[in-house]
Amino acid sequence: MPYESTLTVRYAETGIQGRLKPGMILNYFQDIASEHCAEMGVSALDLLPKNLAWVVYRYTLNIFRYPVWKESVYIKTWRYPANNLYELRQFDVLDEMGDLIITAKSSWILTRLDTKKPVRLKYNMPDDLMNGHQMPIENDFPAIPEQTEMKDSRSFLVRMHDLDFNRHVNNTVYVIWALESVPPETVGQCLPHEIAIQYQGDAVFGDHVTTFTQPFPEKSDRSYLHTIFHDGQGIPITRVMTKWQSIEAF
Secondary structure (H helix, E strand, O other), X not given: OOEEEEEEOOHHHEOHHHEEOHHHHHHHHHHHHHHHHHHHOOOHHHHHHHOEEEEEEEEEEEEOOOOEOOOEEEEEEEEEEEOOOEEEEEEEEEXXXXXXXXXXXXXXXXXXXXXXXXXXXXXXXXXHHHHOOOOOOXXXXXXXXXXXXXXXXXXXXXXXXXXXXXXXXXXXXXXXXXXXXXXXXXXOOEEEEEEEEEEOOOOOOOOEEEEEEEEOOOOOOXXXXXXXEEOOOOOEEEEEEEEEEEHHHO
């Protein structure tokens, strides 16, 4: 069954014109997913003594309208185990009129803390979570093209504030780094309406990372590819694709 929650947008969570910040949307999803997992007995706190942890692999968001300060939103989420390896999770956000304003899905992998290697869900999840009649979720995350240019960049230092329960950079922070690297002329006039994310590695306190951004397709001023690297290393830790619309469109 879907897990449901109602939230009211707080002032500290808003940005341009009192709209909910894009990063806060992911924080909302993280909170409600964690609450749902706790109810099922598979939260981060429940898994820690078992040397297990959830690691996010993919995310895709479609934002039709940004909620604003003091607005109440209704969020529902449900999960679906796919191929005994991926824990898929869907999120729908509705406004007070019942209209769908944001939809998203994510893909998670259950891993061992000591080796960081994935484990099979059926051997580590309660039977009722694997054998029940879950609502299906399509594993159809969009492909994120490889960047062809590494010219425009912005660098960041990982702070303690950026860390999560397991002392790694929280998944929301990577998206914030990507959005911060978009050219000022776009950021000042637009907001993202589509975000696709593929997590390939992690960062910890004190790391230096750099986000490289390029328009996509070539010369576009509304869509971008972003690749985040540890400084001095050639292996990406996160890849992001964003599509933007004018603020008035929301």
